[in-house]
Amino acid sequence: MAGASASAASHSLAPWGHRVSSWLDYTINGLIVGNVYALVAVGLALIFGVSRLINFAQGSIYLVGAYIGWVAVVQLHTPLPLTIIVVAVAAAVVGLIIERFGLRPLQNSVRIAPLLATIGISFVLDQLVMLTFSPNPRALPSQLPDVRFQVGGGTIGPLDLLIAGVGLTSALLLFAFLRYSKLGWAVRATAQDRDAAMQMGVDVNRVNQAVFGIAAALGGVSGMLVGMYYNQIDTAMSLQATLKGVVAEVVGGAGNVPGAVIGSLLLGLVESYGVAVFGTSYRNLFAFLLLVVVLVLRPNGLFASARQAPPEPLTGTFIAPSRPVRIPRWALAVAAGGFAVLPFFPVSFYVLQTLINAWLLGMLALSLTLVAGTIGQVSLGHAALLAIGAYSSALLSLTFSVPVGLAIIGGGLMSAALGTALISPSFRLRGHYVSIATLAIGEIVSLVILNWESVTRGPIGISGIPPLSLFGYDLISPPSIYWFSFAVMVVLALLQARLLTSHLGRSFRAIRDDDVAARAYGLSLNRYKSLAFIFGGFAAGVSGGIAAHLYSYINHETFNTQQSILALTVVILGGLGNVVGAILGSVALVGLPEVFRIAAEYRILIYGIVLLLLVRFRPQGLLGTI
Amino acid sequence: MTNASGEPLLALTGVNTFYGQAQVHFDLSISVARGHIVCLLGGNASGKSTTMKIILGLVKPRSGEVSFDGASLLGLSTPQIVRRGIASVPEARRLFADMSVRENILMGAFVRNDRDAVAQDLDKMLTLFPKLGQRLSQRAGSLSGGEQQMVAMARALMSRPRMIVMDEPTMGLSPLYVDRVLELIRTINQEGVSVFMVEQNASLALEIAHEAYVLQTGKIVLSGPARALKDDPRIRDAYLGGSEAA
Ligand SMILES: Nc1ncnc2c1ncn2[C@@H]1O[C@H](COP(=O)(O)OP(=O)(O)OP(=O)(O)O)[C@@H](O)[C@H]1O
Ligand SMILES: [Mg+2]
Numbered sequence: 001m002a003g004a005s006a007s008a009a010s011h012s013l014a015p016w017g018h019r020v021s022s023w024l025d026y027t028i029n030g031l032i033v034g035n036v037y038a039l040v041a042v043g044l045a046l047i048f049g050v051s052r053l054i055n056f057a058q059g060s061i062y063l064v065g066a067y068i069g070w071v072a073v074v075q076l077h078t079p080l081p082l083t084i085i086v087v088a089v090a091a092a093v094v095g096l097i098i099e100r101f102g103l104r105p106l107q108n109s110v111r112i113a114p115l116l117a118t119i120g121i122s123f124v125l126d127q128l129v130m131l132t133f134s135p136n137p138r139a140l141p142s143q144l145p146d147v148r149f150q151v152g153g154g155t156i157g158p159l160d161l162l163i164a165g166v167g168l169t170s171a172l173l174l175f176a177f178l179r180y181s182k183l184g185w186a187v188r189a190t191a192q193d194r195d196a197a198m199q200m201g202v203d204v205n206r207v208n209q210a211v212f213g214i215a216a217a218l219g220g221v222s223g224m225l226v227g228m229y230y231n232q233i234d235t236a237m238s239l240q241a242t243l244k245g246v247v248a249e250v251v252g253g254a255g256n257v258p259g260a261v262i263g264s265l266l267l268g269l270v271e272s273y274g275v276a277v278f279g280t281s282y283r284n285l286f287a288f289l290l291l292v293v294v295l296v297l298r299p300n301g302l303f304a305s306a307r308q309a310p311p312e313p314l315t316g317t318f319i320a321p322s323r324p325v326r327i328p329r330w331a332l333a334v335a336a337g338g339f340a341v342l343p344f345f346p347v348s349f350y351v352l353q354t355l356i357n358a359w360l361l362g363m364l365a366l367s368l369t370l371v372a373g374t375i376g377q378v379s380l381g382h383a384a385l386l387a388i389g390a391y392s393s394a395l396l397s398l399t400f401s402v403p404v405g406l407a408i409i410g411g412g413l414m415s416a417a418l419g420t421a422l423i424s425p426s427f428r429l430r431g432h433y434v435s436i437a438t439l440a441i442g443e444i445v446s447l448v449i450l451n452w453e454s455v456t457r458g459p460i461g462i463s464g465i466p467p468l469s470l471f472g473y474d475l476i477s478p479p480s481i482y483w484f485s486f487a488v489m490v491v492l493a494l495l496q497a498r499l500l501t502s503h504l505g506r507s508f509r510a511i512r513d514d515d516v517a518a519r520a521y522g523l524s525l526n527r528y529k530s531l532a533f534i535f536g537g538f539a540a541g542v543s544g545g546i547a548a549h550l551y552s553y554i555n556h557e558t559f560n561t562q563q564s565i566l567a568l569t570v571v572i573l574g575g576l577g578n579v580v581g582a583i584l585g586s587v588a589l590v591g592l593p594e595v596f597r598i599a600a601e602y603r604i605l606i607y608g609i610v611l612l613l614l615v616r617f618r619p620q621g622l623l624g625t626i
Numbered sequence: 627m628t629n630a631s632g633e634p635l636l637a638l639t640g641v642n643t644f645y646g647q648a649q650v651h652f653d654l655s656i657s658v659a660r661g662h663i664v665c666l667l668g669g670n671a672s673g674k675s676t677t678m679k680i681i682l683g684l685v686k687p688r689s690g691e692v693s694f695d696g697a698s699l700l701g702l703s704t705p706q707i708v709r710r711g712i713a714s715v716p717e718a719r720r721l722f723a724d725m726s727v728r729e730n731i732l733m734g735a736f737v738r739n740d741r742d743a744v745a746q747d748l749d750k751m752l753t754l755f756p757k758l759g760q761r762l763s764q765r766a767g768s769l770s771g772g773e774q775q776m777v778a779m780a781r782a783l784m785s786r787p788r789m790i791v792m793d794e795p796t797m798g799l800s801p802l803y804v805d806r807v808l809e810l811i812r813t814i815n816q817e818g819v820s821v822f823m824v825e826q827n828a829s830l831a832l833e834i835a836h837e838a839y840v841l842q843t844g845k846i847v848l849s850g851p852a853r854a855l856k857d858d859p860r861i862r863d864a865y866l867g868g869s870e871a872a
Contacts, residue, residue, distance in 0.1 A: 182736070189722050193720050
């Protein structure tokens, strides 16, 4: 997922502009792109079917497939059929390794563990690809003749036919596998009732292996085909592929393999027609709007019968329970005092700068630890709250000349209001679905920022944002910025700590631990979830607002999914729901790479590895969940 | 319960089971003699289903021993246990709802590799459960409860087990089907398959069982030959809501 900006319009599957002219062309393009999505989505559906897991690493395998294809084509000069086989086999091996070493050890862990592990794995894989091949785009020639045939009012090329052929062949092979092979029966049986399948003698580890292998092979080939389609590959492909695959899979009904195919074709068509009418930069917006609409109206997908229970009956067990580490108040007070007087000592501006970053991240982590930890809504789109706060504060101060201090508070309030309003339709979702919905909403926010040029200035971004100031005094010197951000974070942390010990905090945790029971006691889920998002939205918005004035320039890519995931890693490192943990985690993840002078391009790799190690060995984090 | 025929086929000895902090079994000992039907009676939440799960390896006991045919089952996974010759009819049947009846029954033979013999056994199931013949290509989830029970039993038999464990096989069935199921269990048993069944309805179960155990909040409070227990006044005191109803 690394290096992926929230929109990455240049990597979306835009049709070949000059060739696309008729509706038939848009239809063909939609179906071809849909075919590519289907190869990703089918794998996601298989995996979700047997293990109720959304594999966020699927896009990374797609990326790996594209680069293996590049090595095969450009360096080894393999003929096309052999290239496809090489990519499929190599990607399958990667999938098997992920299953065996990344996920199988987590079989008996809490439900959040495998989800987080796939996120960590995707970071690691993407970074490894980036470090091996550099982030610069590469050309991936298809070796097919560049001719187009006239079909009715449109045209079709050999590559279109290849993609359609691979899609169809894969579908037939998969169908035959599931219908006629013994392992295929085991896959279907496990998807329907894991325990009962085990009682028939099915070895579910082998079933998992099989689906990961198949999913990876299909995903890898898909990445290669996309690379050939645009004659370009780069590392930002990964997150986009995961997102599109997840959209298609959820639209078709999580775990429903034929549904995933239909969902993919539908997604391809919706995007293609959307582009035809509104233009390329809207393509992804349609995908995510489709996702949110489906999640809200038909969380089981378009084809699930109404009586069907949601495939994820989870409560409580999503978060690892643990006994939090008690830190005495005096120790916290001493630590806070120490940080407060730090600028009086001869420390370098570089240290202060690093800690300012930590305090800003700390505010975001406070927000996320409340939302994900205390009330159990694991958000993957938290950077959107930063963006809303940052844009609001920047525009308030620039356009309406609101004093910066007030503008930042305005940014916090805007983030609280807008963030809560955006997420509220998804309040009835649970577990993984919350994560998908928040991820999609995060993308939507960034796409709206990109496209709403009259307000946000679109891709140009906002420059000349006034510096931080308080009561008319500009805060320019690093110590003053340091004190300001530290003070704001401490105030937010104290408020949040107070909140957690109150009746409200207990209600939040009751909802997290068992929302069915909580509802039975008369707690209104919507109200409490709203309150949590309002509080959390404010903290994140303030962080974004401060950042905007600090950076003086922001655009739609300033606050991206990478930051959302970094915040999640921080929160898990500190212990979900743990206020002190969120701050400690921020200082650790921002500070340690500086202390060890780790080059920027290795940091994300390290965050991914940290996440993986935590999930495996200390899911309750450093200070324990609360 | 170990009778003249030697060591029991299945033996649980001194089993203690926990779900987190909560203890479900207290020093549980049960044995099933070869060729016998043994019944475990008990009220709701007494730990009956958990006993089944212990046998099948779905839940591991904290202490105690579980052995089948003289060998311990404790280190084994569920599929390995199934391969040793234990088949199950789970609580609420647990068919593969979206697969056909035929596929469900054949899933029971998952551990076997002798295709021809499996096909013959499928035919045999259709003589044993004649009603299923017309339903073979139907979705299993669309069958009635009684029909589903037949499929679940056929599915269990397809592995040619030495022992079948059943969790409340008569639950939720009409009286007609209850009789039919009990009769089938007897038939299965007469063909040499040992049966361990969990039941709430004592009077029904005692009619076909050789031996029975009564479980109360995780402890065996009574056990012995079914014939003796049927007339035992203590059985009414110990538990047995089902007996008055019948
Ligand atoms: N997975 C589990 N986790 C925690 N507790 C459990 C679990 N399964 C069962 N229990 C508890 O263990 C106890 C025994 O359950 P079990 O299902 O074995 O009872 P049972 O005798 O089969 O009941 P019933 O007649 O209702 O089927 C119950 O109190 C139940 O709530
Ligand atoms: Mg039970």
